[in-house]
Amino acid sequence: MAVPYSNTKLRVPKGFQNILEGLARECLRSQPDDIFEFGAKYFEQLLQVRERK
Incomplete structure (x- = not known):
């Protein structure tokens, strides 16, 4: 399934990277x-x- 290009910049919520690294x-x-x-x-x-x- 293709996703059309978008100018929208997605932001990773604060602390999300730490939670995923812990997992x-x-x-x-x-x-x-x-x-x-x-x-x-x-x-x-x-x-x-x-x-x-």
């Missing part, structure tokens, strides 16, 4: 069989930590 690091460490399930659990744990603060 990538943990995936490389753990070598999960199901990356999607692993990612869901990883982000759920991040939410729990954030809610405790």
